[in-house]
Amino acid sequence: MSQPKNTATDQSKIMEKIVSLAKRKGFVYQSSEIYGGLNGCWDYGPLGVEMLNNLKRQWWKSMTYRENIEGIDASILMHPRVWEASGHVENFTDPMVDCKGCKSRYRLDVLFEDMSVKRKKEALREIEPGKFEGQIKDELVIEEFAKRVATDADAAKMVAVLSCPNCGNKGTFTEARKFNLMFKTFVGPVEDSSAVVFLRPETAQGIFVNFLNVQSAGRLKIPFGIAQIGKAFRNEINTKNFLFRTREFEQMEMQFFVKPGTDDEQFEYWRSERMKWFVGLGMKAEKLQWHQHPKDKLAHYAKDAYDIEYQFPFGWGEIEGVHNRTDFDLSRHEQYSGKSLKYFDEVTKEKFTPFVIETSAGASRSFMAFLVDAYSEEEAPSAEGVMETRVVLKLHPKLAPTKVAIFPLVNRDGMPEMATKIEADLRQHFRVFYDDSGAVGRRYRRQDEAGTPFCVTVDSQSLQDQTVTVRERDSMKQDRIAAAALRSYIAERLM
RNA sequence: GCGGGAGUAACUCAGUUGGUAGAGUCACAGCCUUCCAAGCUGUUGGUCGCGGGUUCGAGUCCCGUCUCCCGCUCCA
Numbered sequence: 001m002s003q004p005k006n007t008a009t010d011q012s013k014i015m016e017k018i019v020s021l022a023k024r025k026g027f028v029y030q031s032s033e034i035y036g037g038l039n040g041c042w043d044y045g046p047l048g049v050e051m052l053n054n055l056k057r058q059w060w061k062s063m064t065y066r067e068n069i070e071g072i073d074a075s076i077l078m079h080p081r082v083w084e085a086s087g088h089v090e091n092f093t094d095p096m097v098d099c100k101g102c103k104s105r106y107r108l109d110v111l112f113e114d115m116s117v118k119r120k121k122e123a124l125r126e127i128e129p130g131k132f133e134g135q136i137k138d139e140l141v142i143e144e145f146a147k148r149v150a151t152d153a154d155a156a157k158m159v160a161v162l163s164c165p166n167c168g169n170k171g172t173f174t175e176a177r178k179f180n181l182m183f184k185t186f187v188g189p190v191e192d193s194s195a196v197v198f199l200r201p202e203t204a205q206g207i208f209v210n211f212l213n214v215q216s217a218g219r220l221k222i223p224f225g226i227a228q229i230g231k232a233f234r235n236e237i238n239t240k241n242f243l244f245r246t247r248e249f250e251q252m253e254m255q256f257f258v259k260p261g262t263d264d265e266q267f268e269y270w271r272s273e274r275m276k277w278f279v280g281l282g283m284k285a286e287k288l289q290w291h292q293h294p295k296d297k298l299a300h301y302a303k304d305a306y307d308i309e310y311q312f313p314f315g316w317g318e319i320e321g322v323h324n325r326t327d328f329d330l331s332r333h334e335q336y337s338g339k340s341l342k343y344f345d346e347v348t349k350e351k352f353t354p355f356v357i358e359t360s361a362g363a364s365r366s367f368m369a370f371l372v373d374a375y376s377e378e379e380a381p382s383a384e385g386v387m388e389t390r391v392v393l394k395l396h397p398k399l400a401p402t403k404v405a406i407f408p409l410v411n412r413d414g415m416p417e418m419a420t421k422i423e424a425d426l427r428q429h430f431r432v433f434y435d436d437s438g439a440v441g442r443r444y445r446r447q448d449e450a451g452t453p454f455c456v457t458v459d460s461q462s463l464q465d466q467t468v469t470v471r472e473r474d475s476m477k478q479d480r481i482a483a484a485a486l487r488s489y490i491a492e493r494l495m
Numbered sequence: 496g497c498g499g500g501a502g503u504a505a506c507u508c509a510g511u512u513g514g515u516a517g518a519g520u521c522a523c524a525g526c527c528u529u530c531c532a533a534g535c536u537g538u539u540g541g542u543c544g545c546g547g548g549u550u551c552g553a554g555u556c557c558c559g560u561c562u563c564c565c566g567c568u569c570c571a
Contacts, residue, residue, distance in 0.1 A: 016564070024506055024521085030562075036544055037562045087571070181571080201571095237496070237569055245570075299571055314565090383531065390532085409529055437523090441531030448531095460529060469530075476531070 015313045018375050019242055021391070025450050027051065027371065027401075028243065040239025040246045047450060050401035050431060052250075052367050055281075056229050058398055059252045059361065062277055069225035069254065070218050074206025076231060077187070077197050082205050085336035086329065087300055088182060088198075112145070112158075120145040127157045183233045183247075199233035204358060206230070207255045208329045211341055215257075222343055222354055223266060225256040229363060241314050243368040250363035255325075257343070257354040263303070263324055266357045271306055271322050274359050278308065278319075278366075282396035283373050287311040291318070301328035308361075310369040319369050320361035327353040370399055374451060380476070383441060393451030394474050397494050402452040403430040404490055407443050409459040411436055419458040422468070422483055426456075429487055430494075448473060454490055 022028040027048035031041035044052055064071045083089050115123070121141045124132045127148070132141075148158060183199040186192075200206065207226045214226050229252045239245050258266045271290075279285050293305040303326045307318040330353050334341045344351045371393070380390040397403065406423045408415035416436060423434045433452065435443045440457060447455055455471040462468050462483065469478040470489065481489055 019563085020506065033562090035561090039562070090571085234570090240570095241564095301571090318570095380531075382533080386533095388532070407530090411528090413529095415529095439528070439530090439532070439534095443532090444530080445532045455531095457530065471530080478530075 014375070015242065015372075018372060021375070021393075021449065022048070022371065040236065041248060042243055042246065047401040048367075051370075051395070051399055051451075052363065054399045054401070055367055055370065056250075056252065056363055058281060059277070059363075060227070060229065063225070063227040063252075063254050066225075068220065068223065069227055069256075070214055070220065071227045072207065072210055072214060073230060074203070074210060074228060076200050076233075077185075078200060078205060078209070080197055081336055082209060082333075083182065083198055083201075085332040086205050086208075087332070088201055115145075115162075117141055123158055123162065124148070181234045181236065183235050201234050202232050202360075203228050203230045203251045203253050204255060204329070204360065207253065208333055208356075209337075211257065211330060212339075215343070222345065223256060223258040223262070225254050227252075227254040229253075241312070241317070243364045244312065244314075244317055246364065249365070252361040252363050252366075254359045256357040256359070258357060259345075260327065260352060260355050263326075263355040263357060267304060267322070267324050270357050270359050274320055274322055274361070275308060278369075281370065281399060282394070283310070283370060287373060289316065291316070299323075301325045310365075310373070312369070312372055317365070318362075319365045320359065323358045323360070325356040325358050327355050329356060330354060370395065390445060390448060392448040392473060395451035395453070397453040400451045400453050401431060402433045402447070402450055403454065403494065404486075405433045405435060405443070405447045405452050405455045407434075407440055407455065407457045408436050409440055409457055413460065414463055415458045415460070418462060418483075419456075422456060422458065422486065426486060426490070430490060444471060444476075453493070456486060 019028075023030075023045075025047055026045035029043045029045055030037045031043050032038045060071065063069055117138045121132060121136065124141065124144060132144075182201050184196055185199065186195045187197050188195050207228055210226065214220065215224070218224075230250065231248060232251050233248050236245055236247055239247060243249075256266060256270060275288065275290075278288060287310055289309050289311070291307045291309050293299075293302070293307070298305055301323075303324040305321060305323040308320040308322070309316040310319050330341045333339075334353070341353065342351050343354050374393040374395040376392055376394055378390050378392065379387045382388050393400075404426055406419050406426070408419040419436070420434070423432055426432045433447070433450075435446065437443070444455055451473070453473045455473075457469045457471065459469065461480075466483050467480050468483050468486065469480050470486070471478045479489075
């Protein structure tokens with residue numbers, strides 16, 4: 001009975017409860033559920049899309065309501081050369097093999113790389129008997145080997161004679177399978193190779209290819225940024241953990257173009273800004289941490305890279321990456337397109353390729369992090385004083401899908417009429433919900449589960465003096481205020 | 496992709512050696528009710544994930560498949 005094991009079980013129970021609540025209240029449904037679902041795809045329901053839109057709006061405001069950041073919305077389908085320039089065609093394809101003996105999985109290139117020269121020589125002899133006998137220089141072996149494995153046919157032969165580093169068995173590998181993480185489709189009705197395009201695996205490239213367009217249209221001076229929210233697609237080998245690893249997801253990206261040499265300072269600035277954003281929207285600071293990519297494992301384009309990670313019930317998971325992408329992307333697009341993407345500084349008369357500081361947040365992942373972070377179960381006394389479990393989504397009011405619920409305390413004496421009037425009034429300004437069924441306590445709890453921050457109740461005193469009670473979700477405390485002041489009362493708390 | 500667990504009403508779950516599918520919650524209609532989920536009456540809702548097979552008869556047994564969860568693997 002180890003502690004971590006119990007914890008893991010409890011944690012997965014929490015995840016199950018959240019998934020169940022998400023479905024029941026209309027936040028998230030499984031995609032194509034009536035057909036048995038589609039692996040790793042999810043739909044946002046009425047409350048979910050409100051919350052997601054709120055989340056994206058908050059991000060958009062925090063990014064583009066600045067003097068030096070503009071927004072765009074680029075096409076999901078892009079010219080296929082874009083993905084050659086970006087490195088995705090080359091690096092997004094990893095041939096993999098599985099060992100049938102011990103069930104280990106390897107990336108083929110890693111497997112080949114880890115082989116000793118001696119083994120490589122043996123492998124060469126096995127696939128071509130007689131040709132590599134006697135003394136051969138190591139350099140020649142390495143060179144020949146690299147040449148062979150570069151071709152699919154010889155690589156396949158090589159796999160057949162390899163032994164598994166884990167269990168030592170020979171010839172137990174499956175055939176190498178390529179996992180191209182980009183979704184391929186065709187432009188036009190004819191499915192031939194000249195018509196192949198990809199669904200973008202990241203939104204960033206839509207920004208890079210528009211760098212000069214946006215810069216000149218907005219007469220922008222370095223440093224400046226371009227922001228974008230949009231869907232991206234990756235054909236993941238396996239999906240996992242609710243919204244965390246899905247094949248279709250949404251990104252909120254801002255690429256900030258800076259003068260080389262100022263990149264380190266800008267990098268630190270944006271790291272700080274992005275962490276503040278999550279905390280500012282109510283995410284628990286102790287559930288957030290930075291993870292720096294080790295220098296030897298940085299992606300091909302990056303000089304430095306940090307991820308913001310959230311502590312999900314299943315462990316720490318990346319919700320945003322802040323990366324210094326250097327001038328890699330612009331240089332590559334310049335090279336592949338033949339168009340100059342350099343920036344000319346009118347003041348210093350300098351011409352240079354800007355460095356890029358990327359802030360790339362997952363909208364779907366952030367949504368899930370905010371949902372998980374808001375979920376709480378607490379003990380609250382019932383009317384009879386018995387302690388009961390209260391499930392409440394403590395969402396920041398800015399993110400909450402419904403801002404106000406309106407109840408008549410009882411359905412008589414003119415209370416419904418007054419409550420309906422308040423509802424109609426507030427509906428012009430906020431997402432509201434009217435509920436007159438069951439005991440008022442039950443109605444409060446229903447709203448707690450949906451994360452509604454405020455509940456307005458019309459009681460008998462309301463009929464006398466035109467005041468109502470406003471009940472706050474987390475504290476369950478009530479304020480009595482004039483019905484006429486409701487709009488500003490709520491608006492203040494959404495600022 | 497591998498291994499383990501699971502899938503029965505909108506939700507949480509029962510369902511005996513194979514013999515006419517159930518409960519609670521939710522929802523809806525009405526009654527009652529003056530501030531934190533459990534009162535009363537009634538109603539809707541399921542080809543038991545999907546597809547085969549065995550059988551007189553399958554939620555139950557067998558095979559396949561899909562989806563979710565956990566672990567590994569993967570996550571430029």
